[in-house]
Amino acid sequence: xxxxxxxxxxxxxxxxxxxVVTPGKTFADAPSDAIQxxxxxxxxxxxxxxxxxxxxxxxxxxxxxxxKKGTGNIETKQSFSNYQLHVEWRIPTNITGSDQARGNSxxxxxxxxxxxxxxxxxxLDSYNNATYVNGMAGSIYKQFIPLANAAKKPGEWQTYxxxxxxxxxNTDGSVQxxxxxxxxxxGVLVQNDVALTGPTLYIGKPSYKPHGPxxxxxxAHGDKSEPISYRNIWVREL
Numbered sequence: 001x002x003x004x005x006x007x008x009x010x011x012x013x014x015x016x017x018x019x020v021v022t023p024g025k026t027f028a029d030a031p032s033d034a035i036q037x038x039x040x041x042x043x044x045x046x047x048x049x050x051x052x053x054x055x056x057x058x059x060x061x062x063x064x065x066x067x068k069k070g071t072g073n074i075e076t077k078q079s080f081s082n083y084q085l086h087v088e089w090r091i092p093t094n095i096t097g098s099d100q101a102r103g104n105s106x107x108x109x110x111x112x113x114x115x116x117x118x119x120x121x122x123x124l125d126s127y128n129n130a131t132y133v134n135g136m137a138g139s140i141y142k143q144f145i146p147l148a149n150a151a152k153k154p155g156e157w158q159t160y161x162x163x164x165x166x167x168x169x170n171t172d173g174s175v176q177x178x179x180x181x182x183x184x185x186x187g188v189l190v191q192n193d194v195a196l197t198g199p200t201l202y203i204g205k206p207s208y209k210p211h212g213p214x215x216x217x218x219x220a221h222g223d224k225s226e227p228i229s230y231r232n233i234w235v236r237e238l
Contacts, residue, residue, distance in 0.1 A: 028086065028159065030234040037076055037216070038065055038233040049073035049217055050114055058220070064090075067105060067220045067227040074220075075111045079213035082238040085109070085162040091125040092226045093155035099131045100124065101223035103154070106141065108217035109164045109181060112199055118217055119179060120200040121160065123228065126151040138190040140181060141200050146190035157231070159186055163238075167196075169210040178208070 022032035030036055037045045040063030046056035049072055056074035059066040091103040103125035108118035119140070126137035126149055133139070137158075138146030152158050165180040183191035198206030218230065 075215040075217035084236040091154040097225035104221035106219035110214035111217035150188035
């Protein structure tokens with residue numbers, strides 16, 4: 001039975017007032033509170049993963065950033081905890097190779113050091129290219145199979161929209177809350193708030209070690225296929 005003394009005002013909240021954010025003209029455009037990580041002009045927001053004192057050495061041409069193979073991975077100067085990320089990427093039309101050696105790259109949602117240390121959202125040509133399903137485009141590499149294959153054919157721009165919640169740790173180093181990721185691939189939900197079991201490992205089972213805020217990293221994979229490109233990368237801290 002309803003409380004006769006209850007008033008509608010009892011369940012109405014007026015503070016704190018959410019901040020005003022002006023959205024972009026389209027979902028691809030950065031909203032007003034976003035940090036533009038790649039603006040189509042330079043790599044001022046990026047450094048070499050192998051030596052963070054050195055600038056990123058990939059190729060910028062027009063508004064496009066292309067992997068320069070042999071120069072190593074690049075990562076953001078700034079570190080992040082929880083965020084919303086937008087990344088656009090393209091497999092070249094002249095792509096060759098098969099399986100994992102066909103347009104391989106990766107977006108590391110948190111870089112934990114040199115090489116491929118961190119948590120990887122796989123980038124790969126998954127348009128009519130068979131591979132292990134926890135290593136295809138849209139997978140959290142070696143951990144979570146995408147809910148759908150939303151890949152476009154080579155030559156077309158593709159989009160990842162990600163919500164990343166960083167792991168937290170107790171004072172003794174144990175996991176308090178695991179990392180979580182939600183991923184839309186070309187507008188299709190492919191990872192639905194998955195709880196990661198640790199950073200990415202190529203061989204073996206992942207496990208956590210305590211860490212704090214971390215850069216976002218892009219991978220220059222060592223396969224022999226033609227290099228892929230990125231554009232319009234922005235992030236909103238949560």
